Amino acid sequence: MIYLDYAATSPVRREVLDAMLPYLTQQFGNADSLHALGRQAALALRAARDEIAAVLGVAPYEVYFTSGGTEADNWAAGGIARDADGGILVSPIEHTALLTPASRRSAAVCRVGEDGIVSPGHVRDALAREGGMSLVCVMAVNNETGCVQPVAELAAVAHDGGAYFFSDCVQAACSCDLKEIARCCDALSLSAHKAGGPKGVGVLVVKKGVPLSALIAGGEQERGLRAGTSNVAGAVGFACALRLAQEERGAFVRHTGSLRDAFEQRILSELGGEVRVDGERRAPNISHLTFARGGPALLSVLDLAGVACSGGAACSAHSTRPSHVLMAMGRPQEEALRGVRFSFGMTTTQEEACSAAEIVIESYKKMIRI
Numbered sequence: 001m002i003y004l005d006y007a008a009t010s011p012v013r014r015e016v017l018d019a020m021l022p023y024l025t026q027q028f029g030n031a032d033s034l035h036a037l038g039r040q041a042a043l044a045l046r047a048a049r050d051e052i053a054a055v056l057g058v059a060p061y062e063v064y065f066t067s068g069g070t071e072a073d074n075w076a077a078g079g080i081a082r083d084a085d086g087g088i089l090v091s092p093i094e095h096t097a098l099l100t101p102a103s104r105r106s107a108a109v110c111r112v113g114e115d116g117i118v119s120p121g122h123v124r125d126a127l128a129r130e131g132g133m134s135l136v137c138v139m140a141v142n143n144e145t146g147c148v149q150p151v152a153e154l155a156a157v158a159h160d161g162g163a164y165f166f167s168d169c170v171q172a173a174c175s176c177d178l179k180e181i182a183r184c185c186d187a188l189s190l191s192a193h194k195a196g197g198p199k200g201v202g203v204l205v206v207k208k209g210v211p212l213s214a215l216i217a218g219g220e221q222e223r224g225l226r227a228g229t230s231n232v233a234g235a236v237g238f239a240c241a242l243r244l245a246q247e248e249r250g251a252f253v254r255h256t257g258s259l260r261d262a263f264e265q266r267i268l269s270e271l272g273g274e275v276r277v278d279g280e281r282r283a284p285n286i287s288h289l290t291f292a293r294g295g296p297a298l299l300s301v302l303d304l305a306g307v308a309c310s311g312g313a314a315c316s317a318h319s320t321r322p323s324h325v326l327m328a329m330g331r332p333q334e335e336a337l338r339g340v341r342f343s344f345g346m347t348t349t350q351e352e353a354c355s356a357a358e359i360v361i362e363s364y365k366k367m368i369r370i
Contacts (some may be wrong), residue, residue, distance in 0.1 A: 002359070003308045003351045007171060007286055007343035012237070013160025020155070021200065021238040023233035031230040032221070035169060041232045048232075048239035052203060055242050056188075057179040063206045065235055069170040069191030071215075072204040073097035075226075076166045076187055077137065078105065079213040080206065086134035089126055090147075091118045092328035093142050094243045095168060100322075102137065114330045116147035116279035120157045127161040134143045136161075140181055140188075141170035144341055145279035147174070155184040156182035164210055170194055170202075174245045174252045175283045185211045190242070192234065197241030200236030202324075234306070248346070256344040257284030259353040263342065266357040271364060278326065278339060287342045290326070293368050295338040301363045302340075307356050309342045 023044055029037025031045045046060075054062040066072045077088065078101045087106030090099060093116065110126035112118050118138050137159035140151050151167050158165040164186040169178060173195040187206045193199040195323055206212045212225060219227030240340060245252070264277055264287055271291075278288040290299060299311055311323075322336035344353065 001306050001309055002356045002358055004342040004344060004348070004352075005310050006345035006348070007146075007200065007341060008310055009193045010196050010345055011025045011347070012198055013241060013244065016197055016237045016240045019235040020233040023236055023259045024113055029232075031232050032062045032219075033314055045230050045232050045235055048235040050236035051239040052242055055064055055178065055239075055246050056182040056205060058182055058205055059208065061204055061223070062207055064206065065230065065238075066189075066202040066204055066226065067200055068202040069095075069168070069189055069194075070202075071096040072189035072191070073100045073168055075204050075212075075215045076189060076206075077101040077135075078333050078357075079215060080187055081134040081164055081168060082213045084134040084211065086106060086132035087130070088135045088137065089123070089130065089133045089158075089163070091122075093118070093144075093147075093325045094132070094137060094139055094238075095170070096324075098137055098139075098168060108122045108133070112328050114120075114146045116142060116325075116329050118149050118154065120150065121345075121349070122163075123157045128162070133158075133161065133163045135166060137166045137168070139171070140176055141169070141171040141213055141283045141286075142279070142325060143171045144323060144339070145288045145329075146171070146174075146282040146343075147279040148281050150252045151181050152184045155186075171286070173242060175249065175256075175285060177249070178242075178246060192241055195241050195245040198234050198237045199297065201231050201238045202240065207301075230354045243317060252346055253284050255346060256348070257311060259344045259348055260284055260342075261351060262350075263287060263344075263353045263357045266314070266354070270361045274364065274368075278329070285344045286339055287344075289342070290335060290339045291330070291364060293338070294364065296368055298338075298340060298364060301367050302360065305363050307359050309340055311340060317341050324360075 026111045027040050029041040031041040050058045090102045097353045108130040155165040166187040170191045191202040207249045214225045216227045322333045326336035
């Protein structure tokens with residue numbers, strides 16, 4: 001199996017697993033217990049929060065642990081400035097984890113270009129059209145196309161319009177400077193398993209002074225806003241993974257970008273007009289291709305041939321609906337059903353990328369002959 005679905009999830013790094021193991025075995029205490037084991041867990045949780053805050057350049061009390069990116073996005077869409085006057089403005093290419101809760105809150109949608117980029121003008125026009133908005137949400141890197149959004153400029157437009165700015169940074173942890181992004185955002189979300197950390201742990205960062213409503217009642221955890229026993233091992237693993245991802249960002253960009261470009265060039269040279277690359281200004285590790293024929297059938301053929309990839313977001317993998325991201329970019333519904341996402345990681349080899357390209361070419365030719 002050649003694994004090209006790192007945008008869906010990545011393997012836990014050995015360093016991360018080693019950091020987590022003590023808190024899954026000998027030091028298993030509840031971080032809210034008052035005995036020695038509890039105090040050890042509390043210290044580990046505090047250290048993890050401090051480390052994540054340092055990586056992002058924010059204050060530790062601005063970091064809230066969650067069960068993952070979906071929960072963090074839900075919390076942001078439903079809890080930031082919830083009681084303020086004004087609605088919420090979202091881009092049409094957001095993950096459904098944000099779009100669904102936003103739809104319950106007087107949501108408005110701005111435009112996105114055919115290139116997959118939300119421009120400052122798109123947001124400015126939407127704010128002028130809709131009137132007062134309390135929150136603007138645009139993700140940093142789209143999870144399907146990999147298009148990198150101009151977060152700093154978008155945040156400036158939101159602030160000029162009197163709104164807070166939130167960015168889903170789940171796909172940005174390995175390729176973008178998170179400290180730079182965090183500097184201009186009022187809030188952002190992250191998920192550990194996209195960057196070599198464990199599944200089931202994420203972070204919502206909310207800056208001081210930004211109103212945030214409680215998510216889960218029943219305990220004092222996360223400053224009384226998200227009750228529940230703290231996932232100490234997950235937090236420790238997340239902190240380790242995030243630090244390593246940001247330290248190795250340059251190497252990640254060079255390695256995955258080289259593989260992605262060679263992979264695409266080989267497929268395009270052989271299939272020509274049968275395939276198109278989706279989006280511009282993309283993260284280096286994501287290649288989203290739309291084929292003239294195939295759709296879900298091509299995914300099945302590739303799976304049988306030994307290439308693991310996806311038709312878009314893993315959370316929507318079982319849906320038969322067309323990609324809302326491609327449709328927002330102006331693609332017809334039929335075409336929006338035929339996208340395939342390939343994504344690369346640091347452990348992907350040049351041999352694997354080259355072999356995968358040949359398998360894609362042969363699988364597509366075989367499928368259209370059938």
